[in-house]
Amino acid sequence: MTAQPKRLAALAVAVLAAVGGLAACGGSSSSGSSSSSNNATTSSKPVYGGTLNIVAAGGPDHLDPVPAYTTYDYMLERAYARQLLSYPTIPATSTSSSAWTKSTTPVPDVATVVPSTLNGGITNGGKTYTFHIKSGVDWDTSPVRQVTADDFIREFKAFCNAAPGGFVGNIDYYSATIAGMSSYCNAETSYFSTPSHPVTAASTANFQNTHTISGITAPNPMTIQFTLIQPASDFLNMLAMPFASARPVEYDSYVPNSLQLDQHIISDGPYKITSYIPGKSITLARNPSWKQSTDSLRHQYVAGMQVTEGVTSAQTQLTDMQAGSQDLPMDTQINPPSVPGLVASKAPNFGVWAWDNTIPYIVFNLRSPNSGGAMGKLGVRQAIQYGVNKVAVQKVYGGPQVTKIINEVIPPGNVGASSTNLYPTPNNSGDVSKCKADLKNAGYPNGVSLTYLYQNDSVNTAAFTAIQASLKLCGVTLNGKSEPSSSFFTDLGNAPVNNKPGTWDAAQGEWIPDWFGNNGRTIIPPFFQTDCQVNTINYGCYSSPKMDGLIKSAEAATTASQAGNYWNQADQLAMQNALVVPLQSENYPMYTSKRVLGPGAWSPTIGASDPTNVWLSNG
Template identity: 25%
Template sequence: MEQQIRERPADRLPPWARGWSWRRVLAAAAVIVLVLVVAVSCLGSGGGRADVPVLADGPDAGVDGVRSPSDERGGTLRVVAPAVDSLDPQRSYLPGVWNLMRLYTRTLVTFDAAPGATGELVPDLATDLGAVSDDGLTWTYTLREGIRFENGRPITSGDVKYGIQRSFASDVIVGGPTYLVDLLDDPANPYPGPYSTEEDDPVLSSIETPDERTIVFRLRSPQPDLPYVLALPSSSPVPAEADTRGEYGADPVSSGPYAITSVDPETGIVLERNPEWDPATDEVRTALPDRVEVRTGLSGLARDQALLAGSADLDVSGTGVQAATTARLAAEDGAALLDRVDDVTTGAVRLLALPTDVAPMDDPACRAAVVAAIDRRAVQSALGGAVDAVRSTQLWPRALGGGPGGADAEPDPEAARAALADCGRPDGFATVLAVPDVRSSVDVADEIAAQLAAVDIDVEVRPLDPATFYATDVGNPGNVAANGYGLVLATRTADFPTAGSFLGPLVDGRSVARVGNPNYARLDDPEINALVDQARAGDADWAQVADAARASGAYVPLAETRIQLVSGQRLRNGVVMRPYDGYDVATAGVR
């Protein structure tokens, strides 16, 4: 006869939540009770539960597979979202909004919807992934036949060029990515965008459209990541005759399977089928629902409420559920909820930057002292433990293959003190740590300050406005130097899943900018710059760049963010879109 094993309460938690103190679990559970009461009350009658079966295939079913697969069309997909920065594809810079835009914008290439391969590119408006010249400077694409805007007009290469041209009008089209401006513009004679009427305006000759189906890009320097840039919504076509400039986001013209029919700050966004979209020209989007409703401007707690109560099917924020929501797993029906959870490591790497032009961080030995004193396990705990963060010792997101090796580094106070002696400061030194004034970041900053104090490095933690932190506070090198910010706690997230996108702006000395500087450490090492050029040309490995940058001591990788996605009760075809850290809206269904 089998021995009966008594189940411990902790065994009912998912592996990533075990180790939480029960004080934390119970405190969070109290919040969840309130969440559920409020959420259920929003559903009206019917016993307080959504009148639908709960679909769930087990933990992490959507990470490398499909959660509740179905090919049945119809119904309304209900989406919840935080505030939307813009529905104009050239003006948005939020990955969650980029996910939403898969419904009404198409690009030359796009991210695959295949389970487990969503970081890969596939042709979209184009017939292939592009033909590149031997020198890496010229890329040529051919558009598919039969592609049309929602008004029935064929989409041409000129429309793709015009959409890209809009991004050059920095006085009108603001907020979106400008990668193509950097790659295509002539610094000696900048192109002002399509709205300028000066007689001597230059033309954008770096994009050629020899016929309606061919578009050619001529780059200033090789950039193997160009296809990923072209997959961003900012590279989607716009018909010039429908362009309302800064107001275009109020009624963007669709090239995808849905068209926006209503935008209201109270009720949200409504999208309905675009009858001009031909599924024969689109191998990515399944467009199963008849209608998509997006409730915008919701807090994280409100989005969780809607998912748990059944009034929403998916959340496009890309931030996962709130910490308190995970405590629901300790309740009696926690196992059922766990079956609806997909655990995702996001690629957002939290790191400590040591500005190389701020004393004493201009001395490599002083930087080495900081590096040796860092305890990543304690940083992970400050971030909420393994449920919210994975320790990282490399300047490399886990999801990218081919990264540098290396074991989990432990703190070494003796090595830190020896490095202080080498930099001529055996009694330590004082510096300022700049950090966004966000609770989780300040908690980490306080922990780092305590660790460095143990080796006589006196750190003043200075919280700064999150709204201006990256743009002007630490994004302005002059401001960093003037304030003596010897340490900067930052988070690096690449716009697309390649090593070059993650590392290039961070470590290339030529990427240092006066506003919005992405090279937080102002690392400008000729050898590293040369390695970057070689990696872009395919003559070196990006892992070599990462190793060299880490060896400089200019950056200390700390941890990578983890989130938990919870699918709605009736979500079908739940595929985790890794570049956007959420379920792919373009293939989701509800039947």
């Protein structure tokens, strides 16, 4: 299955709401830079002690790392779940800075080193990865127990469990790369699809413990080896995903993603969960089994963390942080009317941080029969490329301080990103004459009327209005069809019905990649690989043997530079066919209480704060 917009839908809409009220002058921006005076960039000696208070509307979707796929899941998991590789938390105000590169490059976590061909960790022509596990990385059990290779294998075996909501957040990365992963998942799915095999803790554990994934083995307890179907230059990034955390044997006693498991989380990180009351609170304390000497990425600065759930008002959350009764937000961002004042105040506990995404973009329904099948005609799609005033859209989202205009599918700064703008307009403000000419050449001299699908929150509505106004100038009439986010992505990806009369013609999508740098796999295949089925992210149902071939070559590349060449060609092919209109990439505004110090206020790879890298000024 393709990656669902779960992580995206939960977070991106909140981000849009956060910046939507900021009035700013228009103008193009492609540097990827932002501004920040946040305490995260302030040098100070760490202070130990105190309780970090985290405020949330709903809190994490999951505590079990396998199905967890939202940024606020990742935020809390940082405290209790470790991976072979992970990312350091380093403040970055520009995606072109060395800090950004460092913060988005995998480094050792539980593994002793990052494997490479030079150190002998990558062999067999790039198809075998060998990791050695650090001694002293322990589970918070009685007695304390070393994390072993089997704990990681157990996690991968749990990816395709049949428990309700328990399936891994994104299986595609792993089933397409690890030998035997796909067949293992198919076997487990088939086994539990019959009524005679009900899903229980015992039956799930028995299946997983009596079946193997051929491409994941443990030569000894402190060594794990992955054998790939083909080389994958981004495999290290996949292993840095929180899905790939170690999993203790005790979890075999619980149904995956169950309340019972959630209330018995076992930690190998710096903090452990001591209390979990769903919908109300989560309490964490220092994990006495964790050793700083085994973990260069996390710390035990605060004595504990208290997550308060159920505070649904963004204004209440901000007021509480300003008053000092709460310290960090989890899943709700800054109230729109508050942003201009925070920007003007230059408060040290507010910053606009570098991030990288495609929020929003316009996607075309290539199979729509409306208006004479207009969306299937290249000339009409190209006309819209020229007609959109991207500066007007940028103003809706806060202006160049908060967003940067983009003209390619892969955002600037990532491997394979294109520097070529195939549809240039003056100052990115649209070209009415070129839009009209392309429409006429496509057979629509009198213009065209299209149905445009968008989310009905205030910011997406304002963006639609700006796009609608700019295209109207050249004869493209957008008839808005708004939906709540709860149904928007479902309808957008409902391929079986999206080729019928009256369906949508163009829509306002959003996308956040799962990692940065060599991340073409997280963008190009979901968008453009042949995949016209329910819940597709290829909303337009584009299908091209040439595109599929470029994707296959990129995914099999042995180096990032080789992959980048293919991803770049795929990006160019998509833009030549005008499959989407990239509009902008957003930075991230973040507010904390005044007492929060340290680099963890924002982590781009988490998509939220890193609570293991902040301390409190008053301890």
